[in-house]
Amino acid sequence: MNARTRAIALATFRESVRDRLLLLVVVFAIALVLFSRVLGWLSVEDELKMVQDFSLTGLSLLGLFLAVLVGAGSLAREVERRTVYTALTRTATRAEFIVGRYAGLVAVFWLCQLGAAALLAGWIVVWGGALHGAFFAAVAGLLCETLVLTAIALFLGALAAPAIASVGTLAAYLVGHGTEALRDLTANGRNPDFAMAFEVLYRVLPNLESVNFINATTSGRPVDWGALGMGALYAACWAVAFLAGAVALFRRRQF
């Protein structure tokens, strides 16, 4: 990352961190973590399971909301406010602008998620739970998910209006977590006529389940770190693909 990309990332980071919307989203995340404790009390046993499950799902939703509310409208906001005019008429290229913007957004989103995760970890320890490797794997997986979602949000933001980009990002999240169903539909010889089509779809759609380690967390099952590493690489591939797509679209953009 060169100095210009870093400068764009830093400006994006500062701008986003100071934005009130972000504050609102973070308050929501913290409230969710605290509320999960209430849900824990409501359950008969397994309070910590409830706290972890709901909090980690909350962290995932936090990443989604940030991508939808901040990421998807990010480029449109730049164009609408014409801040892009003062940036792109300098020596920075459009690719540097997109990559810098992406890096800044991801840094902010990760900061929010890691902050909430630290709060959750504190909760778990205070309430006598143990932090298994699976917890850290789940958080790492969520960060990878955010990597992909932010890239999708920027790509869609470069392609369409912010509202459509937001809906698209939300749809990508749902599809990304639903693609495993394509395999289930053809498992054990079911629907053989669609097996090939489903397999193709399964391969070409971003599968966020590859970095979803939440379900293994609460029972403290051992983490397949190899799978997490491969999942991270997979997420990085998708992030780069969407980011490259965003750059290609942004290069053609007329302001």
Added chain:
Amino acid sequence: MSTVVLAEALQKSFRPSAFGPAVHALRGVSFAVERGECFGYLGPNGAGKTTTMKVLTGLMTPSSGRVELLGGRPSEAAARRGLGYLPENPYFYEHLTPREALEFYGVLSGLDARTVRERSAALLERVRLTDAADRRIRSFSKGMRQRFGLAAALVHEPELLMLDEPLSGLDPAGRHLVKEIILEERARGRTVFLCSHVLADVQELCDRVVVLHKGQIARAGRIDELLDSSPRSFELCAAHVPDALRETLRARATLFRESGDTVTAHLAGAEAGPELAAAVHAAGGRVLSLVPDRETLESWFVRVIQREGPAPGSDA
């Protein structure tokens, strides 16, 4: 003199909606801006001024034609290294302070952060924003934003300044300050490409202008050549004018005023003013002033535009 900006047969068309008709914002615009001059780019709303600036700065690509910016293509980052651009009604990252924003723009223009920090204080002082250096830009008035925009355009000491309406939204002191800075930059040998509606300022600052109308160049040339330098009328103010001569003045003036012993007469034509002033003097009267009324850029501009026909309602 070398050419800093070159536009050759520039055309730019848009299609605002997928099935709507195309809008031709530029229809074969050609001009050149030479190093060290202050170039005025004028035109009514919707003439294509902003589109031209976007094409020149690389924010847009032309549909056809050739553009050169500082010896390269505007789409090349290297060509933009020497460009300092201030867009119309500029917006900046609202949550940054001017100091942070200057660092951002400086680094984007190829400077290292330390150099920018060294320059920041002097630059903010130059645009009278030292007191607001650590306030967020979101709290700035329009005039402060405009002045900060100028500082951001100057941070990397560019050889070409492209300023789109740099004087809009400024109070008189602000206008004076910005004009002073533009003149100083010119004196340092920088080229200034100025786009403004305030034609009195353009006349004051620019050597040469181009008037764009309906996407085409309507007029171009040096201001002193374009404007008729001979006086169109005179305003004569005199005292102790004998009665006979007073009546002559009343008869020949298009507008005549008396205030005690003093008379003021607007005299049409290039000869009547000096001739009657001499007569007053010869008759023992006292000529207080004889002011010629020459054509201004504004009146010239209105004349040109009226001759070319009505302009579309909005800026392209």
Added chain:
Amino acid sequence: MPAPGVPAWVVAALALGGAVVLQGPLGDSNALRRRNDFRYTPDTDVVRVLSFGHRSTAADTLWLRALPDFSREFSDLDQKRRWLSGVLDIAVELDPTFLTAYTFGATYLSLIDRRSEEAVALLERGARKFDEIEQADGRTYPAGTRVRVELAMAYWMLRRDRDATIRELQIAAQRPDCDELTRGMLVGLMIGDRDDLLALNYAAANTEHSDPLVRDRARLEYERTKLRIARRVANDFEAREGRRAKDLAELALGQALGDTVATLVADGLEVDAEGRVVSARFDELNWAESIRALEYAARIYRDDYGCWPDAAWLNDNKLFVARGENMPPHTHVAIDADGRVTFAPDEPETAPGDGDRGDAEAE
């Protein structure tokens, strides 16, 4: 819109008042509607897809949604059954490690809904799921042990199936996180079956454990096992001879148990003057465990009331600890200012433990 001249806050207060007043009758109506509420039980596959990867959270959500319904009265009992069976089914399918769904679900099915076989089936399913998971992960989980123990209890209480109970307890007892209570239960069943060597073997599992607390408890259980075996032989003797044996030799443990078991059992045991089999080692370990239990109870008391309990509270027989073999004869419980509990000798005229001592069987 507020009429001209009426302050907006007055209108807001009136509207709020209206809402507060209406909430009363609405609440009654809501309760009526809720009571006859129709519960849609979704398909597991559908829930799996719609959980969008958050299967464990979806299971929790469904569980929390259904939890009040376990105790709520439904006008249609079949509907309640369908709904809660569906919830249990989906919850454990979405999260196979959902321990509460197995244990609480089985308790509800057996004790409240009186469907013992479904309760057993749910726990069997849990045991199967944990087997699969543990095999895949190459390790055991405490929740897996807990399900096994619950299953053993279900076999014992709901089916009266002694063999199945022993089988499950044996599986549980071989796991590293099996507690002494479970192991004690298995050992008790084995002693009843006169499978003494195996009982001793299970009881000896943690007698050399590195954790002194685990080790002491295991040793206590081991000594208790020996005592129980010997007392069974003593009871047989009394039934046969019509009197108690005078000493250990008269009991002829080797003849009753075989030489190996007899050697293991006889170590440290003796027959007292009244013909009861006793063990000084067992007493020592048992009383130490009593002290631990009493100090634990005292700590809970302090947490609740902010001060240490007095000795009378600790000597109250409602605390199962302070009675019989669990405390030395002619003593009572005493507690000092730091919460340390001891057994203090009784004054001759006030002997709270007197007469109680020795009546309780170790079983």
